[in-house]
Amino acid sequence: MKVKEWMRSRSLLSRYLLIIATAVLFIPVIIPLTLIGYGVFSAMNNEDLPKEYEPYTSISALETMWHQEALGLDGASAEAVGRRLQELSGQYDRAAMFWVDGAGGTRLVLPWREGPEAREIPVIPQRWSAAEAIAFMKSSAKLEPLAIVAFIGDRADAGEGFMVMQIPEYLRDDVQLYSGLESWYMVMLLLFFVLFILISLLFFNGIRRRLLRLQTAMAFGGEDGLPQPIAPGKPDEIGRLEDAFNTMIAELTASRQREAEEEGLRRRLVADLSHDLRTPLTVIRSHLHVLGKEEVSPRGKESLQLMDERIEGLSLLIENLLSYNLLSSGKMQLSLERRDVLRLARAGAAAWYPLWEKEGFTADIDLEGEPLYWNVDESWFRRILDNLFQNILRHARSGRYVGVAAEVREGRRVLVISDHGAGMGQSTEAKGAGLGLAIVDLLLKRMELDWKAESSGQGTEIVIYRPL
Template sequence: MSIRLRLTLWYSGILAGMLLSFGVAFYYYMDYTTYQGVRSQVREQALRLPVKVSIDFWDRLDLNISSGAIQGEFFIQLYNYKEGGMRRSANLHNAGLSFPVPDASDTKKSLYEGFDSVKVNGYSFIVYQRPIIYDNTLIGLLQVGAYTGLQERYLANLRTILIFSSLIAILIAFTVGLLLARQALRPIENVIRAARQIERGSDLSVRIPLEGPPHDEMGRLTGTLNGMLARIEKAYNELDEAYKAQRRFVSDASHELRTPLTTIRGNIDLLERMWLPALEAPGGKGEPISEEEAERAAIFREAMRDISEEAKRMSRLVGDLLSLARADAGYVMEKTDLALLPIVEEVARRAQLLPRKAEWRVGDLSAIVNAHVRGNPDFLRQLLFIFIENAFKYTPHGYVELSARRSADQAGIVVRDTGIGMNKEQVPHIFERFYRADESRGKTAGTGLGLSIAKWILDEHGGSVEVTTKEGAGSTFVIWLPATFPEPSDSDIMEPTGH
């Protein structure tokens, strides 16, 4: 629910509460004042009426009222509890109406003196009753009433007017409040619009237009946000320039380091071919060497081997940094339509020559026999070698297996190992640059860049990787690539025949 709607509902709710309180108070005030005059007249008439008590010739108790005492349009009824008779005024008698009389045994009602509202045949009356006591005995009941139908209709109309006018007022207030809230919160809409524009386009030069006085709350908020955006833009531009300079440095350094490293490796290979035979037989072919010379030859041999290994490691690191520099610079690979199986078979053949301790297995590759992908063959080979070398690195014993899977529109290359595995909490981080699992630090060589390069190659090919791992039980990487599987033509499945 938006702030605008919440504010409008709050305003409308407060207004509705105020109108309800006012309407109830006003209605009860009108009810009191409308009936108060009628009650006063009825009570005054009831108290003024003289009731005659007499005994007739047959010793019957007779009750009567002097008709001259009756004033106004009042309805009078006198009930004789002793004889059971009833006397009514002409207006009651002619209308065929009579007020209800409480039973004499119900002293709470029969001895009650005061007002009561009654309905007789659908007609509303206010009745004041006065018990007639003679010789400390209840002998009769005087009831004086006034017709209140007009007052009831008046109050009913007033109630209807109050209800409908309140509803109309609330509806108008809700509509006007919604429009006012929209107008008042328009600067916030501008803030949201500018923030979305920045989010979609990363354009930090966007500023929020100022509407209304600059010194009110919304004006100060807009000014503060524009100032914040200006500082963020400046910081972002500085960081972007620094990042570009860093990318240029890494790219330039990688390019510059490749040549001397290649020279070092070439010279080390030359020295190994020239010096080692001389060190092993300094006095001529087959001539024995002294212990000191043998020790010196061993030191030279170990030093050249270390230099060679470090030069190879530096070359790999420089190559990885160059690949990542290309990725950061937005390098676009040249892609063509190509068959996937020949690339996988070539990688499988060359993988058996990699340094390893685990057994190398090539499983079932029939799932990608007809798979065609759009990609770069060199980078696809590099992608597969990264996962295979990574598997060899963390599999000190057991085996590493290459196989294939297939889905509706994807080809999957599976690299499975029985190595040390990983904790599942580490899986989301393995494609981060320079990240290495804690269990492997100090035990295996590496820079932590291989899987980052693999992730870049996968992203460039629109692929993904599925990781299943368990500590001590190995890992399985499934490399999924978008692929098509055209049906083989007759010429592809016919065996060649001689003539």
């Protein structure tokens, strides 16, 4: 259908304007239509009208007929008038008839022959004075019952009296029932407005449904957290909005994919690099070990030990470099969960304790008290502790002390890791601690935690806390 296509391709505005224009144009159309409808309807009704009512449908026709008869009786004798009335009464058996002679005496009263009032004799004065004539005319003016009056000879000055035909009320009511043209109009207009409101409602409901569909699509993400594209609809304003939405989703998906690819590439590169750097170190280390088992002088043993330590340090440096690369790209996903950090610190210290023991460190661990819950990524928090402990072992060796404690400072609970080394920046000991601390800083920021370091010649204190 061409019209349908045209409707589909129009904008919402033009479609609604079309509805309004149709409604406005329809008002001049609806009046003739109503008339035609009325004509058809009443024609149909006329057939339905009882046959015996037919002579009474048009009062004016009756009036004409009555006046014709009256004219025909001009100069007729009282008997002739009576006879004619008898005949007419036979024809119009639902009407009552009587006539009054020129002297004002009622001459013949013919009652209603059919209908509910049949055989009842209309109440009519026997003799007509002027007052009675006026009273009669007043009541017939109120149409109770309708009276058609004609002077015999059809002129008052003929002085031959007058004849009256009375049509009962029920007959007029029944006939009139079929002629409510005004109420017909009202019903049609009402119908028309109801139709208009209905169409408008359907129109807006259609818009509303489509907007809701769009909103639902925007609000609920799929597996990858992005909203799913929606099926294309009509090419109107909402359709264009849906298209724009789909384009946006496609772009977002593509960009996510690009990011994931880049991330994957970076990870692979890091993993490969790590592998390529560590493999030769492993080989060197195992050869050092083999060498150590040979006959070596004490000085040789010492150098082997130093080389081994350097390899360990290099390995750590590689790990930190690669971690820093991944972390600083901001692509690394941390899974933050509510964890008792005292418990994590205890587990971390347990892993490092044997090394501290071996190196002759005094470990002062005071993590008693209520659990301290922070939102952290467990493995990366462990990494923070490892880096800090590593730094102490490598750069604060001279103090031979490590302290891990939960304390209350400035009204909040904090985690304090301290040493008795020569302090940061104060000596050559601290060189190389930077990368480890940069990772600590990055990780703590990602966990919405903060830290500060207080360092002096007597040692360093790292305080980790949750900002208020």
